[in-house]
Amino acid sequence: MKAVQFSRFGPPEVLDLADMPTPVPGDGEALVRMKASGVNFFEVLMRADRYAVTPPLPLVPGVEVTGVVEAVGEGVDHALIGARVAVPLFAIGRAGGYAEYVAADAGALVPVPDGLSFEDATALMVQGLTALHLVRQNPVAGKNILVTAAAGGVGSLLIQLARRDGAEAIIAAAGSERKRQLALSLGADQALDYRQQGWAKAAGADIVFDLVGGEISKACMAALKQNGRLVLAAMGRFSLERADIEAMLDANQSLQGFSLLPLLTKEELARDLADIFRLAAEGELKIVRGGTFPLAAAADAHRAIESRDTAGKIVLVAEG
Template sequence: MKAVQLNRFGGPEVLEIIEQPIPRPGPGEVLVRVRAAGVNYFETLLRRDLYAVTPELPMVPGVEVAGEIEAVGEGVDAALHGARVAVPMFAIGRPTGGYAEYLAVDAASVVTLPDGLSFEDAAALLVQGLSALHLVRRSPPRGRTVLVTAAAGGVGSLLLQLARRAGAERVIAVAGGPEKLDVARSLGADLGIDYREPGWAGLVREATGGGGADIVYDTVGGAVTRACLEALAPQGKLVFGALGRFELGTAELESMILQNQSLKGFALLPLLTPEGLRADLAELFALAAAGALTVQQGGRYRLDQAAEAHRALESRWSTGKIVLIP
């Protein structure tokens, strides 16, 4: 089978196509024929050795896949053969292996897909969908004016929809460029603001009568976080979920204290439990299959185009979720 392997750290060109034996499912395992593998921004950081942890090389990246069960191991119900499933590898202690044609995993880790949900959409609802769902749950937006960064991206495009469903009074989308803002507005944002405009935080305050946003969901980090802070209302909450890109200093934190603002961190993995994970994904899958949640696809690439997929993600011009199609 074909797989994408990382043998050394560097630019997208270090992602290489290799041939590996198709794995055999052991006792309690199933063999999944991968039909869509999600590409995540943190994987571009891993590739450059800029993430919170340094992976052991060589490795096959990829932590989320969707596909069909082609074989079952000893002790597994034969009725699972042919089932359409998703595999949230990041949540089951499998941090590698998704950029490949086949994957052998514990049968208990797969989640069945409803009819009408594509493999691409299922892959997009794993890391990004769960992140958006838990961001809304941990910082409920009901009756509030909320601001969503990267609002046309994988997390942001889902987050603004879920915030609307959860009763947000007003959703302000921040993204880079008119096309992305059009996407955000089509998904339910009340207002779109281009973060590339100097002083865009002032536009948020102007649009809110000088008050600012009650809740800011920031999954971008860096300089964007400082502008988000300027757009945050007194007593507002800044929810930060951009691991490794926190740049606020003492002055900004002291300003938050003086305005009774709060900073709330967000990390997905510690929030997931085996029981909750299955229920959460079932909820997301059902919403998407019913057309109540729109999954924004950002591009489909073959395995041998993994480097191009990484370039597209790093360029920031893509919208929605980028997937590999083995």
């Protein structure tokens, strides 16, 4: 089979398309032929050795796959062969999604409804679960909220889920007019340009969901009301200093971190994915596609993410 790996850290050019043995499903496993594989910002950071954890090399990245079951190992019902499934590798501590085939615990597979494309199902895995748990941990009914990176994979879904959950007002922040218009089309009431000086001062948010980090986190403090909450849910570093924290304490404001993996149990993962798959299949959630690239063009997919010009989810697809 073909798979994309990197054997050294560096720019997108270090991603190589290689021939590898097709996995053989072991006891309790299923072999899935990849139809779509998600590309995430943390994989870009990992490839450049800028992630929080340095992975051992060589590495085939990719933690979310959708596809069709091709074969099963001992102890797995053969009726599963041919099923359309999602493979949440991130939830079982695995990578390897940038490949034509993956083998995984059959019990971890989640059915993909017939009315949902593989590309859209892939977009709902990491990003969909992140958005779902953000609003679950931070109830938004009757509140004014601000979402940064509002046109991204998480932000675009977070806006829609917050609207469904009864947010009073949704303020989107994004860096281009195209992205701000997209956020408004998804249900935001207002869209701000966070490249402008003092952009956050008039927001008046009860909850700020910061999906960017860095200097944006500090700017987001100006958007908070008294007793407001800043939720930090970005992959990058944050630029808050002691004085910033003290100012928040004086305003009775709170700071909350977010990490998806500790929130996932096997049973809840399957239920939550099934719920958001259903919402998308029924047209109640709009999936924003940021681009579709063949597996062999994984480097181009990474370049697209690094350009910061994309909106929504970028996926790799199998050829043929």
